[in-house]
Amino acid sequence: MNQNVKDRFLTYVSFDTQSDSSSGTVPSTEKQLKLAAYLADELKGLGLHDVEMDQYACVYAHIPASAGCARPGLALIAHMDTAMDMSGADIKPRIVTGYDGGDIVLNQEKIVTRVSDYPSLAQFKGQDLIVTDGTTLLGADDKAGVAEIVTLAQYLMEHPEHPHPAISILFTPDEEIGRGADHVDVKKLDAAYGYTVDGGILGEFSYENFNAAGAVVTVHGVTAHTGYSKGVLKNAILMAMEYQGLLPVYETPACTEGREGFFHLDRMEGCTETATMKYIIRDHDHGNYMRRQELMKDAAQYLNRKYGAGTVEIQITESYLNMYGKIKDHQEMIDHVFTAMERAGVTPIVDPIRGGTDGSRLSYMGLPCPNLCTGGQNGHGRHEFVSIQSMEKVVEILKYLVELYA
Numbered sequence: 001m002n003q004n005v006k007d008r009f010l011t012y013v014s015f016d017t018q019s020d021s022s023s024g025t026v027p028s029t030e031k032q033l034k035l036a037a038y039l040a041d042e043l044k045g046l047g048l049h050d051v052e053m054d055q056y057a058c059v060y061a062h063i064p065a066s067a068g069c070a071r072p073g074l075a076l077i078a079h080m081d082t083a084m085d086m087s088g089a090d091i092k093p094r095i096v097t098g099y100d101g102g103d104i105v106l107n108q109e110k111i112v113t114r115v116s117d118y119p120s121l122a123q124f125k126g127q128d129l130i131v132t133d134g135t136t137l138l139g140a141d142d143k144a145g146v147a148e149i150v151t152l153a154q155y156l157m158e159h160p161e162h163p164h165p166a167i168s169i170l171f172t173p174d175e176e177i178g179r180g181a182d183h184v185d186v187k188k189l190d191a192a193y194g195y196t197v198d199g200g201i202l203g204e205f206s207y208e209n210f211n212a213a214g215a216v217v218t219v220h221g222v223t224a225h226t227g228y229s230k231g232v233l234k235n236a237i238l239m240a241m242e243y244q245g246l247l248p249v250y251e252t253p254a255c256t257e258g259r260e261g262f263f264h265l266d267r268m269e270g271c272t273e274t275a276t277m278k279y280i281i282r283d284h285d286h287g288n289y290m291r292r293q294e295l296m297k298d299a300a301q302y303l304n305r306k307y308g309a310g311t312v313e314i315q316i317t318e319s320y321l322n323m324y325g326k327i328k329d330h331q332e333m334i335d336h337v338f339t340a341m342e343r344a345g346v347t348p349i350v351d352p353i354r355g356g357t358d359g360s361r362l363s364y365m366g367l368p369c370p371n372l373c374t375g376g377q378n379g380h381g382r383h384e385f386v387s388i389q390s391m392e393k394v395v396e397i398l399k400y401l402v403e404l405y406a
Contacts, residue, residue, distance in 0.1 A: 048063055152399065209322055297316075
C-alpha cells in the first residue's frame, strides 16, 4: 500500500463522511464508520502497532520510538468528517496542473472560483491544485490532514532510523459538529504532547482558539384576539427582536476579526406565543467571554422586569475553552513548530483560530494540542481546494517535527 499523499487524499475524499448535528448517534452518521474501518486496515497494512477502531469510530494506532529514544510520546490527530455546510457525497475532484494564476472554472454551469473573490489563489500560481466540480465541498478539511499523517506514518515505518519518539495517531469523527473529542480515550494515546493537523494555508500554526458557548433564549408571550388585545397581548416575536436589539450591534461575525469576539444569532423561530433564539458566543479573552455571557443574562433580566417574571429564559452551555490556557506552559511545543517549518523552508503564520478544534478539547483533557496547517483553503464549500505541493510540504514539516521530539 505504497501511496503518496496526493493518492491517499483522493482515495479518502471518495468516502462521504458528512456529520450531522441533529443526530443522537455516535458517530452522528454511520457512513463515517466506513472511512474509519478503511484507515484502520491501511494502518495495519503499514505495520503500525495496536491499531484499533472503537465503537465510536475513533481510530488509534502507534509507531514505536526510534532506537535509543526514551522521550515522552507525541500524538498526531486529524478528523474524518466533513462539514454540514455542503454535500460531501460523490465528490469529483479535479487536478489543475500548473495553475496559471487565473479564475478556475469548476463545471459547465460556469461555477467559477474567482481570484477577485479568493485573492489567496494568486500565491499558488505554478502549483498543482485539487479542486471540486462545483457541486460539493472537497473535504481537505480534514482529509488532507489525515492523508499527511498516514503518509508520515508510512515513512517512519519504512525508515525506523529517522529519529522520533513513540507516536500515537488518532482519527476522530464528528469534529465539525463539536463532538470529536467526546469519546476519545486520552490514555490510549500514551502521549505527553499532541498536534491536530487541521489548519489551513501552508505555514498556518495556531495555539489559540475561541472560548465558546451556546445560548438558547426562550421568550414567552401572551396571546389575545388582535381586535381586543390592547393591554393584554405580549408578542413573543417582538420581544425576541427587542432582546436582540439589546446586544451590541457591531459585535457580530460580519464585523469582527482576529481576536475580537462576537455574539451570533444562528437561528430564530416562533410565533406570538413563544419564540426561541439560538446564539453562539465567542471570544479569545476569557474575561470578555464571561462578560458576554453576563450581558446576555442581564438583557433577559431587563425584559423580565419590563414584561414580567419568566418572560425570558436563557440557558448557556459551554462548548470549549481557549487551548492557550494549557499550551502557554509548554513553550517548546511552539518553538519546535517554528524550527520544523524553518527547516522545511516554510514561513510560520501564527493565526488565532476563530473557531475550535479537537485540540482545544483535548488540551483540557490533559493533552496540550495546538493546530498545524494542512494546506487546504476555502473549507466547507464548493470553492475548497488544496495544493499538492502544500500537502507534500506539510509531510516534510511533520518529519522535522517528530525529529525534534526525539
